[in-house]
Amino acid sequence: MNVICKKMLNDQLSKMNMNYELLSVNEIKIREELSTQQIKELNSTLKEYGIEVIENQKNALVQKTKDTIVDMVYNEDNLPAVKISSYLADKLNHSYGYIANLFSEVTYTSIENFIILQKIERAKHMITNSDLTLTEISHKLNYSSVSHLSNQFKKTTGLSPSVFQKIIVKRRNSAANS
C-alpha cells in the first residue's frame, strides 16, 4: 500500500514539475512557493486518489495530534507508560500547552474530550461488532472498571451501552427487512 502510494505521489508530483521531497507517506515538503493555480491543480490531482491536502503547518500538527491519539486508542500495546500530555509533547516536538491550545482552536473540542470520544467510538464498534463483554471491552480500553466505562459512555452519548446496542441492532434489522 505504502509503496503504491509513494509511487503515485512521485509520478504525479514530477508530472507537475514540482521541487519536492517525500518525508513520509503522508507528508510532502515542497521546496518552492506554489501559485494558487498550482495548489488547485495539486488538490484536484490528489483528490482523484482520495488524498486530501492539508496545506498549513498548524493544521498538519493538529492532524498529527489526532493520528497519534487514534493510534494510541486503537493499539492497546501502544498505550504510553507516561502521562498522555508528556507523550504527545514528546512525540510531536512541541509543548503540550501549545498543542492543546491549537487543537481546541482548530477542532472546537479539547484533546481530553477528543480522546474520550475516540475511546467511546471504539467501544461502540466492539459493542456492535464483537462478542466481547462490556467488562472485556473496559479492560481493552484501559478503564479502571466496567462502571467507569458505562458512566463515560452514558455521559458522552446520553445512552447506556445496552440501549445503544439495542438501537443499532433494531436499525440493522429494519434495514435488512426493507
Place this chain on the structure above:
Amino acid sequence: MQHDPLFILLADDDEDDRLFFKEAFDEIKMKTKVHTVNDGVELMKYLNSKDVVLPHILFLDLNMPLKSGLECLKEIRETKALKDLSVAIYSTSGSEEDIEKTFVKGANVYIKKPNDFSTLKRVLSEVISINWQYHTSGLNKENFLLSI
C-alpha cells in the same frame, strides 16, 4: 484560525422557536450560518432541489403540520443523496420510547427541548461540536447517536 462557517438548516413551524434557535447560534463560539424552513414540505423541497448545498447538520422539529419530522426523517434516509446527512431531532417529549424510536428511524441526535435559553445554547453548542468531529475525523456515522 479561519473556518468556513458551519452551515445549519433548521425546520420548525413555530416562529418563536426559530428565533430562539437563531439567537442561540448567534451567541455560541462556533461561526455558523443558519438557514430556516417553516415546515416539512418546504424542507423536503429544499433538500431535493437541484444544486442544493447540503447543511453540515439539520435540526428538525418533530411536530410540524403538513409533514412531520419523522416523515421527513424517513424520506431523508430513503434518499441516496441524503442518507449521510446528520439529523438532529428535537421534541418536547423525553420519553425513552420516543427517543429509541427516533434513533431506530435514523436520527443521529435527539434533543429534549430545554426550557431556558442558556441550556439551549449549551446543548446546541455540544451537538454541533460533536457533529463536527464526525465530519472531520472520519468517524463511523452509523454509530453517531447522541441523546441530550
